[in-house]
Amino acid sequence: RAKTPGAGSIQFFSPGDDEAAARRHALARDLPSALANDQLWLAFQPFLDLGSDRIRGFEALLRWQHPTLGPIPPSEFISIAEETGLIHAIGHWVVKTACLAAARWPRDLRVSVNLSVMQLKNKALLDGIVAALAEAGLEPRRLEVEITETVLISNFEETISLLQSLSSLSVTVALDDFGTGYSSLTYLRKLPLSRLKIDRSFVQDMLADADCAAIVRSLIELAHELRIEVTAEGVETLHQLDYLRRVGCDEAQGYLIGKPDRIDDIPGIAAKQFGQELGV
Numbered sequence: 595r596a597k598t599p600g601a602g603s604i605q606f607f608s609p610g611d612d613e614a615a616a617r618r619h620a621l622a623r624d625l626p627s628a629l630a631n632d633q634l635w636l637a638f639q640p641f642l643d644l645g646s647d648r649i650r651g652f653e654a655l656l657r658w659q660h661p662t663l664g665p666i667p668p669s670e671f672i673s674i675a676e677e678t679g680l681i682h683a684i685g686h687w688v689v690k691t692a693c694l695a696a697a698r699w700p701r702d703l704r705v706s707v708n709l710s711v712m713q714l715k716n717k718a719l720l721d722g723i724v725a726a727l728a729e730a731g732l733e734p735r736r737l738e739v740e741i742t743e744t745v746l747i748s749n750f751e752e753t754i755s756l757l758q759s760l761s762s763l764s765v766t767v768a769l770d771d772f773g774t775g776y777s778s779l780t781y782l783r784k785l786p787l788s789r790l791k792i793d794r795s796f797v798q799d800m801l802a803d804a805d806c807a808a809i810v811r812s813l814i815e816l817a818h819e820l821r822i823e824v825t826a827e828g829v830e831t832l833h834q835l836d837y838l839r840r841v842g843c844d845e846a847q848g849y850l851i852g853k854p855d856r857i858d859d860i861p862g863i864a865a866k867q868f869g870q871e872l873g874v
């Protein structure tokens with residue numbers, strides 16, 4: 595902590611910075627034991643198929659319940675996991691746990707997992723995914739991986755070949771948060787994509803902003819020309835849902851359809867819950 599500034603000195607740190615740094619330090623100290631101590635868990639958020647109005651699957655979203663600091667959002671701890679290299683162990687746990695959960699779900703519901711840039715650079719990722727699928731007895735086509743545009747900037751050729759290996763196993767690939775990063779059309783052309791997820795910011799603005807709506811419609815059209823399905827993220831109102839259905843969007847995800855939540859993975863109970871609450 596800087597000393598009390600004297601006259602003419604410049605204060606670089608505010609008390610807020612100190613608090614943030616201390617919190618980050620504590621999280622970095624505690625994250626290594628979080629996995630072993632069962633503090634990590636997966637929330638699942640549904641995808642609604644707009645053609646059939648049925649739930650098509652769930653995205654796994656990582657949660658950390660810290661013993662004293664309470665729930666820590668992934669936006670806070672994923673970057674710490676990346677910096678410390680823990681992302682590989684945590685990422686493998688996510689894939690394994692998501693596959694085990696999905697194997698107990700009724701019918702052919704899909705499970706999506708988010709992969710971060712560092713995971714895509716790891717040579718062991720592919721084997722880890724194959725092992726997780728085998729251990730869970732999950733058909734590979736029921737697993738989808740979500741990657742973001744920023745993930746792709748470095749090692750593009752290696753990333754393409756990894757994603758091609760996954761897709762040759764029938765694991766599908768989604769481009770997440772589309773529109774927020776660099777959104778190169780090269781990605782749409784060169785990556786073996788099954789799905790494009792339009793970022794929440796477009797969904798939020800599209801009904802108030804005609805240009806934003808034009809972008810959403812054009813993205814859907816472009817993706818369809820390329821045989822890529824479109825999921826809209828962050829759908830919160832019925833008006834948004836109606837509009838997306840009208841312009842031919844394939845799937846919707848958002849608080850309107852369901853918030854990320856715990857799913858009981860006991861097969862019978864899960865089947866009942868899906869059937870009654872989610873209209874499966």
Ligand code: C2E
Nearest residue numbers: 655656667668669672688708709710828829830848849854
């Ligand atoms: P994402 O993959 O784009 O996930 C969507 C985020 O938007 C989630 O935040 C979700 O809770 C939130 N969301 C969903 N519907 C709505 C809505 O209608 N309104 C609003 N306001 N928000 C909505 P969350 O769970 O905090 O995750 C944030 C990001 O952290 C994720 O963005 C993903 O990039 C990353 N993440 C989450 N789990 C994992 C993981 O297991 N591994 C890696 N590498 N990244 C993860």
Ligand code: MG
Nearest residue numbers: 653708740770
């Ligand atoms: Mg995602």
Ligand code: MG
Nearest residue numbers: 770771791827
């Ligand atoms: Mg997303």
Ligand code: MG
Nearest residue numbers: 771793794827
């Ligand atoms: Mg997003």
